[in-house]
Amino acid sequence: MMPGNTEKLRQLDKEHLWHPFTQMQAWRESGDDPVIIASGEGVTLTDTEGNRYLDGNSSIWTNIHGHNHPTINAAIQNQLSKIAHCSALGFSNEPSILLAEKLVNLFPENTLTKVFFSDDGSTAIECACKMSIQHRQLTNHKNRDGFIAFEGAYHGDTMGAASLGGIGVFQDRFSSLGHEVHRIASLDDLDALPPEVIASVNALIIEPLIQGAAGMQTWPAGMLKSLRKWCDQHGVFLILDEVMTGFGRTGKMFACEHEEVIPDFLCLAKGLTGGYLPLAATLTTDHIYDAFLGEYEELKTFFYGHSYCANPLGCAAALGSLQVFEEDNVIASLSSKISVFSSRLRETVDRCPHFGELRQVGLIAGIDLVDAGSEAALDWKAETGARICRAARKHGLLTRPVRDTLTLMPPLATSEHEISQAIDALEKATHDVLG
Numbered sequence: 239m240m241p242g243n244t245e246k247l248r249q250l251d252k253e254h255l256w257h258p259f260t261q262m263q264a265w266r267e268s269g270d271d272p273v274i275i276a277s278g279e280g281v282t283l284t285d286t287e288g289n290r291y292l293d294g295n296s297s298i299w300t301n302i303h304g305h306n307h308p309t310i311n312a313a314i315q316n317q318l319s320k321i322a323h324c325s326a327l328g329f330s331n332e333p334s335i336l337l338a339e340k341l342v343n344l345f346p347e348n349t350l351t352k353v354f355f356s357d358d359g360s361t362a363i364e365c366a367c368k369m370s371i372q373h374r375q376l377t378n379h380k381n382r383d384g385f386i387a388f389e390g391a392y393h394g395d396t397m398g399a400a401s402l403g404g405i406g407v408f409q410d411r412f413s414s415l416g417h418e419v420h421r422i423a424s425l426d427d428l429d430a431l432p433p434e435v436i437a438s439v440n441a442l443i444i445e446p447l448i449q450g451a452a453g454m455q456t457w458p459a460g461m462l463k464s465l466r467k468w469c470d471q472h473g474v475f476l477i478l479d480e481v482m483t484g485f486g487r488t489g490k491m492f493a494c495e496h497e498e499v500i501p502d503f504l505c506l507a508k509g510l511t512g513g514y515l516p517l518a519a520t521l522t523t524d525h526i527y528d529a530f531l532g533e534y535e536e537l538k539t540f541f542y543g544h545s546y547c548a549n550p551l552g553c554a555a556a557l558g559s560l561q562v563f564e565e566d567n568v569i570a571s572l573s574s575k576i577s578v579f580s581s582r583l584r585e586t587v588d589r590c591p592h593f594g595e596l597r598q599v600g601l602i603a604g605i606d607l608v609d610a611g612s613e614a615a616l617d618w619k620a621e622t623g624a625r626i627c628r629a630a631r632k633h634g635l636l637t638r639p640v641r642d643t644l645t646l647m648p649p650l651a652t653s654e655h656e657i658s659q660a661i662d663a664l665e666k667a668t669h670d671v672l673g
């Protein structure tokens with residue numbers, strides 16, 4: 239890429255692209271935006287002007303083993319030399335078959351035995367919702383299609399998934415559309431639900447251990463186990479949204495392993511392909527699946543699917559990612575990285591007067607910005623979090639805040655030294671902006 243081309247690309251970007259979750263007016267007015275990423279190697283991203291950055295949020299929570307990983311590249315290239323895509327409607331393909339088996343084998347025997355592939359986190363959630371609603375209909379539990387979901391939840395942007403979300407700015411405009419949702423904040427709220435509400439509920443959905451888009455809000459220990467128990471007592475399905483927490487982020491392969499909970503539906507996406515290609519999976523049990531079996535004319539079929547379901551390239555990338563997990567013993571390598579992450583974060587938060595609460599699970603962290611004198615929350619309109627993340631670029635770090643919560647979620651492949659560098663960069667950037 240010629241350096242002069244960056245300006246041309248920026249102009250064209252501002253003319254034609256509409257970016258996700260982005261106020262395009264500010265974007266278009268900004269002189270040094272956008273950073274245009276040209277390449278990635280390991281956990282380092284390089285832009286079109288040759289600047290290098292640590293990928294501090296794993297390219298929005300997707301990347302696992304680093305960029306340009308030889309094993310994943312080879313898996314994709316090998317599949318590409320055969321076929322890029324073929325339909326899963328009426329046909330099958332080898333990578334999706336092998337991947338389904340591998341995913342099932344990541345869970346205890348005879349628990350989550352069936353895998354439905356789709357494209358991204360939102361569709362993995364849609365699929366779980368529709369399966370659970372249809373299961374109720376097929377088993378004569380009519381009028382049982384409500385959901386219980388949490389304040390601050392984020393389950394994706396498609397209409398059904400969004401209606402389960404509990405973040406006002408994403409959700410309020412569309413709140414009259416979508417599922418019937420009973421919103422709770424805690425286990426106590428759950429116990430306070432009237433019996434007639436519980437009887438109308440189909441499933442409860444939660445991001446296990448930690449809510450991401452809410453600003454890395456953690457749940458109390460034991461929460462998941464209690465939810466499983468409550469759901470069993472009341473005949474409510476449990477949907478775990480592991481779109482963010484899956485594939486090692488929390489220190490174990492899946493967040494639900496921390497409390498030995500098996501859900502009725504488990505949704506995976508972001509890290510499934512190691513962060514290379516869009517692919518999602520909804521895992522479920524024989525109990526759910528069996529209700530859909532019958533003669534064609536009974537119309538029990540799950541009439542749902544997307545054009546790119548079980549895409550062979552995506553499945554090959556996911557197989558490559560799981561191969562890296564095995565060959566490099568990735569999960570076992572995490573505990574020392576996580577303890578460096580914890581202690582360096584703790585130190586920094588204790589030292590810097592602009593940092594308030596720190597929340598961390600595995601290699602996921604959120605730090606609230608506060609007023610240095612009063613410790614009060616900042617005025618969100620000042621976009622301080624965003625300004626700090628922009629300043630962090632100069633210190634070689636790319637990440638994105640959730641309003642005034644700074645977040646770090648480095649790829650699992652990040653070294654202890656690079657973890658330290660990322661935390662230092664955030665601290666320096668905070669000093670640059672707030673003094």
Ligand SMILES: *Cc1c(COP(=O)(O)O)cnc(C)c1O
Binds near residue numbers: 358359361394479480
């Ligand atoms: C990102 C995310 C989703 C939505 O996934 P997309 O791939 O963006 O559709 C759903 N749930 C959680 C917890 C997420 O972090």
